[in-house]
Amino acid sequence: MMIRMIATIVQTGFRSLRRDRVAFVLSFVLPIAFFTIFGFVFGNMRASSTPRVSVLVVDEDHTSESRALIRGLLREPSLDVATHPKTSKENPSADYTAATAEAAVRNGVAPAALIIPSGFSSHPISFGPGSPRPTFQILNDSSDPVAAQVLAGMLQKTVMMSLPATMASVGSQFFEQEIGGLSGQQRQQLEASLNALRKLEEQQSTSVNATNGVKSVTPDLSGLVSISVRDVVGEKKRSPMISYYAAGVGVMFLLFTSSGASGSLLDESDSGALDRVLSARVTMTNLLAGKLIYSAIVAFLQLALMFLWAAAVFHLDLFTHVPGFIVMTAATSFAVAAFGMLLASITRTRAQLAAISTLIILTMSAVGGSMFPRFLMPDAMKKVGLFTFNSWSIDGYTKVFWRDEPVRHLGPQITVLLTSGLVLFLLARLFARRWEAA
Amino acid sequence: MSEVSVSFPPLSVDDVRKRFGAVTAVAGVSFEILPASCFGLLGPNGAGKSTLIRSIMGRVRPDSGSIRVFGHPVGSAAARANLGWVPQELAVYPLLTCRENLEAFGRYHGLRGPALDEAILWCLDWAALTDRSGTPVKTLSGGMKRRLNMAAGLIHRPRLVLLDEPTVGVDPQSRNRIFEMVEALRAQGMTIIYTTHYMEEAERLCDTIAIIDHGRIIALGSKEALVAQAFGSRSSVTIHFNRHQTNLGAWAAAHGGTSEDSAVHCTIEKPSEIAALLDAASRDGFEILDVTLQRPNLESVFLYLTGKELRS
Numbered sequence: 148m149m150i151r152m153i154a155t156i157v158q159t160g161f162r163s164l165r166r167d168r169v170a171f172v173l174s175f176v177l178p179i180a181f182f183t184i185f186g187f188v189f190g191n192m193r194a195s196s197t198p199r200v201s202v203l204v205v206d207e208d209h210t211s212e213s214r215a216l217i218r219g220l221l222r223e224p225s226l227d228v229a230t231h232p233k234t235s236k237e238n239p240s241a242d243y244t245a246a247t248a249e250a251a252v253r254n255g256v257a258p259a260a261l262i263i264p265s266g267f268s269s270h271p272i273s274f275g276p277g278s279p280r281p282t283f284q285i286l287n288d289s290s291d292p293v294a295a296q297v298l299a300g301m302l303q304k305t306v307m308m309s310l311p312a313t314m315a316s317v318g319s320q321f322f323e324q325e326i327g328g329l330s331g332q333q334r335q336q337l338e339a340s341l342n343a344l345r346k347l348e349e350q351q352s353t354s355v356n357a358t359n360g361v362k363s364v365t366p367d368l369s370g371l372v373s374i375s376v377r378d379v380v381g382e383k384k385r386s387p388m389i390s391y392y393a394a395g396v397g398v399m400f401l402l403f404t405s406s407g408a409s410g411s412l413l414d415e416s417d418s419g420a421l422d423r424v425l426s427a428r429v430t431m432t433n434l435l436a437g438k439l440i441y442s443a444i445v446a447f448l449q450l451a452l453m454f455l456w457a458a459a460v461f462h463l464d465l466f467t468h469v470p471g472f473i474v475m476t477a478a479t480s481f482a483v484a485a486f487g488m489l490l491a492s493i494t495r496t497r498a499q500l501a502a503i504s505t506l507i508i509l510t511m512s513a514v515g516g517s518m519f520p521r522f523l524m525p526d527a528m529k530k531v532g533l534f535t536f537n538s539w540s541i542d543g544y545t546k547v548f549w550r551d552e553p554v555r556h557l558g559p560q561i562t563v564l565l566t567s568g569l570v571l572f573l574l575a576r577l578f579a580r581r582w583e584a585a
Numbered sequence: 586m587s588e589v590s591v592s593f594p595p596l597s598v599d600d601v602r603k604r605f606g607a608v609t610a611v612a613g614v615s616f617e618i619l620p621a622s623c624f625g626l627l628g629p630n631g632a633g634k635s636t637l638i639r640s641i642m643g644r645v646r647p648d649s650g651s652i653r654v655f656g657h658p659v660g661s662a663a664a665r666a667n668l669g670w671v672p673q674e675l676a677v678y679p680l681l682t683c684r685e686n687l688e689a690f691g692r693y694h695g696l697r698g699p700a701l702d703e704a705i706l707w708c709l710d711w712a713a714l715t716d717r718s719g720t721p722v723k724t725l726s727g728g729m730k731r732r733l734n735m736a737a738g739l740i741h742r743p744r745l746v747l748l749d750e751p752t753v754g755v756d757p758q759s760r761n762r763i764f765e766m767v768e769a770l771r772a773q774g775m776t777i778i779y780t781t782h783y784m785e786e787a788e789r790l791c792d793t794i795a796i797i798d799h800g801r802i803i804a805l806g807s808k809e810a811l812v813a814q815a816f817g818s819r820s821s822v823t824i825h826f827n828r829h830q831t832n833l834g835a836w837a838a839a840h841g842g843t844s845e846d847s848a849v850h851c852t853i854e855k856p857s858e859i860a861a862l863l864d865a866a867s868r869d870g871f872e873i874l875d876v877t878l879q880r881p882n883l884e885s886v887f888l889y890l891t892g893k894e895l896r897s
Binding site: 418419420422423424425426427428429584585 | 639642643644645646660662665668670672673674675676677678693694695737738741
């Protein structure tokens with residue numbers, strides 16, 4: 148008897164679930180849909196190995212060895228190497244110098260620049276302590292904590308792989324110095340081997356493109372070349388990623404709260420309050436504008452609180468960036484509020500709103516960089532991220548808090564956020580016609 | 586009170602029609618309401634009553650015909666100012682207090698400053714909620730919520746108010762309180778449109794009653810006039826028999842009535858006809874338990890005209 152009663156309860160639950168389509172979607176389809184989206188977003192990252200790190204290379208040595216090193220770096224699939232700014236063929240530009248490369252890193256063109264020092268060819272590598280070691284310099288934007296490390300590792304590997312003759316020659320000199328000299332026959336054999344390696348270097352130089360995509364294991368060559376890393380952006384920042392995550396997490400939750408707040412339209416429609424309001428002197432445009440402003444103000448206050456917390460606990464330098472913060476926060480708040488209005492106007496019930504907003508917001512947040520740093524994403528995914536508020540907002544806050552850029556440099560971010568917010572609000576107004584007199 | 590055009594009736598509905606796809610919701614409805622009267626609008630579910638109410642409120646646009654409030658087209662600013670609406674749903678903000686709700690709806694109607702304060706005080710007093718003005722709505726009793734719902738529809742002091750089933754789901758005590766509130770409005774000269782599923786409410790409050798069915802007004806007049814139109818001077822007799830009687834249906838039909846379980850309902854012109862019925866029953870061997878004579882009421886009229894109970 149008891150088993151039958153329990154079985155009936157189970158059966159009733161399944162019958163109810165089957166007939167509540169929204170609950171059904173939430174239970175089964177939504178997790179699969181979300182998993183699929185995440186699979187596409189992050190699942191291919193391993194297949195394409197480490198995301199390509201953009202690197203500017205400055206050659207101050209101008210020797211065959213330095214050029215061989217650059218060719219080696221160009222062959223490296225995890226690096227996107229540029230030796231000069233992107234220009235048209237009709238208007239070629241000069242190679243980067245230390246100064247122009249540093250300026251480019253400061254402006255966010257690339258997260259790191261490598262300077263091959265003058266004298267590199269004389270002492271490209273060193274095995275022993277106290278040996279002369281020309282120092283490579285990496286100019287780093289510390290908002291991307293990965294780029295400099297990847298570049299340093301790839302540099303060690305490339306020096307070894309792209310300059311085998313040089314490495315063998317210097318190594319043999321070190322070896323000879325340690326054992327007290329080679330015999331004449333040994334020296335002849337060594338010279339023959341070095342000539343063979345030099346030929347190999349020349350062959351590699353003619354097949355840069357052909358070797359792209361070759362996978363290799365990076366050996367542990369720490370210390371083979373001397374590298375110094377200098378932060379040219381964010382060198383005085385105490386918590387490098389705080390502004391990134393304050394913006395990223397903040398925008399994601401703003402999207403949730405805005406869609407939730409806009410759901411009051413659905414509640415008021417159900418309760419009859421919407422009819423009552425619209426039968427007074429309030430028009431639908433008035434009503435939507437009022438709710439948009441309310442949502443935007445709440446969103447602004449939420450972000451302000453988030454950044455104040457970041458300033459208090461994580462030492463974010465908020466108070467010297469107030470104008471940029473206000474401009475970015477106002478634009479972001481407007482955009483997410485309009486997004487919430489659109490979601491509320493296209494859905495019929497709170498349950499639908501919850502399901503759709505969860506799917507869209509989590510997807511936007513994943514692709515847009517709220518959950519996972521954009522600089523670690525594949526290039527294609529970075530481009531897809533440009534279709535989300537999250538990425539534009541994060542980029543804007545990064546300009547303000549990281550690059551210390553003035554408000555006038557926020558033009559692209561502000562334009563995109565305000566324009567898309569306006570378009571979404573107009574769409575919301577269009578869909579809200581269903582609540583007007585039929 | 587809002588400024589009104591005294592030469593026009595509070596509400597005139599002229600040949601209003603509305604279709605939703607293949608369904609005709611309102612099929613040519615016309616009527617006028619007299620000033621300071623209470624007009625009852627009754628109809629079974631699906632009769633077109635809600636569409637007509639929403640048309641009057643400007644929330645549904647009729648396909649044809651016209652609706653005017655004190656001579657102003659529905660939807661115009663003047664019509665909105667003169668028309669109040671109390672929906673049957675609790676259309677208030679549950680997290681706001683009584684006063685905050687009235688303040689919000691007052692502002693939606695364009696009130697501000699001292700006029701708004703005065704209107705709020707009047708509404709709180711009228712709804713007997715003055716001592717609850719600072720209480721959030723969600724913590725009020727069902728009856729109090731209903732009263733606040735009514736007050737919110739009158740915050741702008743309209744001359745014509747539409748009360749859509751204002752007593753749904755309230756206890757008898759609260760219902761009586763609502764009746765008193767409606768009667769107080771009438772005493773102040775307000776014109777009222779009242780819809781209900783409770784016939785006794787319509788009988789108590791309304792001077793004129795319209796019965797709508799299949800999108801048309803099928804009866805319109807005072808309660809007495811409707812009864813007279815439907816039944817003339819006839820009365821209803823109900824005879825209860827012993828449960829074991831057989832062929833009761835055939836016997837009832839032979840005497841112009843209907844049977845239901847162990848009872849027979851017949852219609853008579855004069856009370857003296859009861860004796861003939863009882864004689865016939867005894868002669869045919871039926872054992873009578875009791876007899877009831879009843880003058881037709883509004884419920885009888887509704888059942889007679891629509892074939893349905895009002896609350897079905």
